[in-house]
Amino acid sequence: MAKGCMRCHGDDLGGKMFINDPRKLGQFAATNLTPGKGGFSPGNGYRNWVLALKHGVRDNRKPLFVMPSHEFTQLTEADMAAIIAYGASLPKVDRELPESRVGPLGRILAELNQVPLFPAEMIDHNRKLVKEMKTEVSLGYGQYLSVACQACHRPTMKGGGPIAPGFPTVPDISSQGNPGKWTDEQFMTTLRTGKTPEGKTMNPKNMPWPTMKVYTDTELKALHLYLKSK
Ligand code: HEC
Ligand code: HEC
Structure with a gap:
């Protein structure tokens, strides 16, 4: 984190x-x-x-x-x-x-x-924090983890224009985008190596995949499950 x-x-x-x-x-x-x-x-x-x-x-x-x-x-x-x-x-x-x-x-x-x-x-300053989230392959946990992707891929996960001038367009990672077609294994390999099944190598300056190496299999599967539901 x-x-x-x-x-x-x-x-x-x-x-x-x-x-x-x-x-x-x-x-x-x-x-x-x-x-x-x-x-x-x-x-x-x-x-x-x-x-x-x-x-x-x-x-x-x-x-x-x-x-x-x-x-x-x-x-x-x-x-x-x-x-x-x-x-x-x-x-x-x-x-x-x-x-x-x-x-x-x-x-x-x-x-x-x-x-x-x-x-x-x-920020809703009165909101109470959730105590704990169960680490499991569930939509709820996937949604929780997807907060880390929102700034760029937007809350819809459908991407959009560059986050600042000089950066690339942010791709759709919902069910409509490429990750919707990938297996869990392909999704995990993409986030761990920066290479997509379509053969693209992502620049860590644009898409911070090296910081995602800390995610476990369970976490990445939950994320993928959530993305495919969007
Ligand atoms: C997109 C860039 C960005 C990220 C990512 C980010 N920060 Fe910050 N953070 C800032 C900036 C910029 C400031 C200074 C804000 C200011 O000067 O008003 C700041 C300020 C802070 C402060 C307040 C210091 C103070 O003077 O009161 C804390 C604490 C902090 N960050 C912790 C974190 C932690 C922990 C994380 C990761 C969980 C994090 N930040 C991630 C940009 C970032
Ligand atoms: C700082 C902005 C940023 C953040 C944060 C971010 N991404 Fe990305 N992501 C990008 C950009 C930009 C690209 C396109 C990279 C390129 O064109 O080289 C991308 C590409 C991708 C791709 C490849 C899509 C394709 O069609 O090839 C996947 C998968 C992906 N991101 C997943 C995620 C996930 C999951 C998270 C959160 C855990 C996340 N990203 C967080 C900016 C970001």
């Missing part, structure tokens, strides 16, 4: 400028999550983690910028606790990052609702 965080916060979770395009999209810095210099306030313990992951805000209630909390708010209590325990145990990394700035194109995309700048606005 924490693998998904590395895409923006860096492999050591010590923070990263994950979009650096000052003249167009802007400069987007994901916080150093370690207790090192420039890092996320360690003194405040778990509370700040919960505020960030469940509510998309800082402890002063200011909404976090671009951090996809609208996805993480759907985690079960058990999974959120596991991420926080892992986060709280990170070794120090000293790294200070400049503040984020939205560029002119970023502003336009935000106006068009292509990029949610403040995901806190999309």
Whole structure:
């Protein structure tokens, strides 16, 4: 699960400028999550983690910028606790990052609702977390895991336009798309090797399949079952 965080916060979770395009999209810095210099306030313990992951805000209630909390708010209590325990145990990394700035194109995309700048606005803050989810090949568990695919493949799983300029069109992975025709084995091989049965090799910069190696057979089968139901 924490693998998904590395895409923006860096492999050591010590923070990263994950979009650096000052003249167009802007400069987007994901916080150093370690207790090192420039890092996320360690003194405040778990509370700040919960505020960030469940509510998309800082402890002063200011909404976090671009951090996809609208996805993480759907985690079960058990999974959120596991991420926080892992986060709280990170070794120090000293790294200070400049503040984020939205560029002119970023502003336009935000106006068009292509990029949610403040995901806190999309969260139902009163919703209670589900305690735990049974690890089994079921539609419910597949739907739960599919939250990790929504930002790009959309909640419908039918894909759509590029998530930002310079990225490819996002394919339909529902029953109507290619995964609808694949066996479970082909689906698992695709996500583990980045090669599709049709012979396409996916670029990890566009489709983060290397972070999906952590999924077990049961998880991938549940995901596939869910995708085929859409
Ligand atoms: C799409 C990129 C992206 C992903 C993926 C992402 N984050 Fe973030 N995160 C950000 C950005 C950007 C900020 C800084 C927000 C700001 O400055 O307002 C942030 C801020 C945070 C903060 C708040 C720090 C503070 O100052 O209060 C925490 C905690 C956090 N992220 C944890 C996580 C965890 C844990 C994951 C994985 C489960 C994760 N993030 C995945 C982009 C991301
Ligand atoms: C950061 C955006 C992003 C996320 C997150 C993401 N994908 Fe993708 N995915 C893409 C893009 C872009 C492509 C097309 C890649 C290409 O053209 O090389 C793709 C391609 C695919 C394909 C191949 C489809 C085909 O027709 O060849 C599958 C299968 C897939 N994704 C499954 C998933 C699953 C399952 C998840 C969630 C666990 C997920 N993706 C999360 C962006 C994403």
